[in-house]
Amino acid sequence: MVRTYLVSLLAIIIAASCMQVTSSALMTFVPLYVGAQGGDTFEVGLIAAAYSLGFMVGCLRGLKIINRVGYIRAFAAGAGLTAIMIIFARMTDSLVAWAALRFIMGGAIAMLFSAADAWLSVATPDNVRGRILSINSLAIGVMAILSQVLLFHFSDDPLLMLDVMLLLSVCSIVLLCLTRSVPPVTGDKAKLSFGQVFKEVPVALLGAFVAGAITTSFLTVVPFALNDAGVAAGTTAFLVALLYVGRLIFQWPMGALSDMMDRRFLILLCAIVICVLCALYLITDPFKNWQTIGDTDDNLFLILSILLVVIGGLSFPLYSLCLAHGFEFKVDNGPALSTYLLFVWALGSVFGPLAISAMSPVLPDRAAPVLTVVLSGLLALFTAWRLYRRPSRKPVLELSYTSYPSSGLGLSPETVANALENASPARHTLGKAQ
Structure with a gap:
C-alpha cells in the first residue's frame, strides 16, 4: 500500500528535496558570504532575522495563495520567487538589499513547504501517513547533508554556488509540473x-x-x-x-x-x-x-x-x-x-x-x-x-483523501470519496483525532 501512494507522490517529494538543498545551503552560505565581504556579526544576525521573519509571515500569508491557486502553482511560485531572489542577490552586496531578499525568500520557502506538507498529508490515509512523511523527511535529511557537501565543494566560487542553487530551484518547478498525480482540491x-x-x-x-x-x-x-x-x-x-x-x-x-x-x-x-x-x-x-x-x-x-x-x-x-x-x-x-x-x-x-x-x-x-x-x-x-x-479510539472505517494518477478519469479525490460514501447502504463513521 505504501508503494502505491509513494509512486503517485514521488514528484512532490523530489521537488521538495531539491528546494531543501537550496534552503539549507543558503542558510550556511549567507553568513559565510557576508563574512567574506567584510561584514560583522550584527549584519549576519540582521539578515538571519529577516529570513526568520519572512518565513513566519509566509506561513500565514501563503495559506491564502495555496487555497486560491492550488498546491502546484503555489509551490512553483515559491520556488520561482526563490530563484528570482537568488539572481538579484548576485547583483548586489548591499546589507539592506540582502536583508530584503532573504525576507522574501523566507516567505517563499515557507509557502512551498506548507504546500508540500499539506499535499502529502491530505493525500494519504492515517494507516500509511507516518511512513510517507518519514520517507519525505528522510529525503529532506539526506538533502540537508548534501547541501553542506555542495557548499564545501564550491566554497572557492560563491557565485557558482548561487548558480547551483538557482538551478535546483528551477529543477524543482519542472519536476513538480510533470507529476502524474492529482493534487487535493483547493478553492473555497x-x-x-x-x-x-x-x-x-x-x-x-x-x-x-x-x-x-x-x-x-x-x-x-x-x-x-x-x-x-x-x-x-x-x-x-x-x-x-x-x-x-x-x-x-x-x-x-x-x-x-x-x-x-x-x-x-x-x-x-x-x-x-x-x-x-x-x-x-x-x-x-x-x-x-x-x-x-x-x-x-x-x-x-x-x-x-x-x-x-x-x-x-x-x-x-x-x-x-x-x-x-x-x-x-x-x-x-x-x-x-x-x-x-x-x-x-x-x-x-x-x-x-x-x-x-x-x-x-x-x-x-x-x-x-x-x-x-x-x-x-x-x-x-x-x-x-x-x-x-x-x-x-479506533475509527470504524476511514475514507481517506488520496492522489490518483491523472491518466484515469481525472476525478478529484473528494469526488471519488463522496461517491463511495453515498453509494454505501449506511453512513460510515469518521474517526476523530485524539
Missing part, C-alpha cells in the same frame, strides 16, 4: 481557526513547537559548546553530523511504528527519552575534563556520539510525528492545518536560541540541555495528560 475551504486546531490536536501543536526549539538549539549551540570545550574543529563537525545520522537511522522506524499505534504514545516516548538523556548529560557533565584528557578518551567519545545520534534520531522526526497526528483531525482545509503546524515550528526555532541566549549569563555551559529538559518534560507531561483525558 471551510475556515479553520488556530483555536479549533488547539482544541482537537494540542499535542501536535506543542510537539511542533518543542521540535523546532530543540533541533534549532542543538544545531546552533552544540558547535559552539564543543569548540568552547576545546574540541577540535574536525571532531566538532563529525559530532554535529551525528545528529543528522540519527535522523536518517530513526526516521523510517518511527514512521512505520506510528502507523500501528496512537501517535501520541510515540510522541510521549520521544519526549521522555530526550528529557532523560539531557538530564543525564547535565548530571555527568562530559566536557568538564575534555581539555585535560584531549581526544584520547575513546569511552567518552563513544558515549557522546551515541547520545547525539539518539537525540538527533528522536528530535528531528518529532515534527513528522506531530504533523501526522495533526492530520488525524479531519478538516476540509489541509493547507491551513499544515501552515499552523509549520508556523508553530518556526516559533519554536526562534524561541530556542533566544531562550538559550537569555539563560547563558546564569547557565553559561548548560543553557541548551536545561532548556531541552524543560521543554521535553513539559511535552511529556502534557501528552500523558491528554492520553488520560482522551484515550485512543
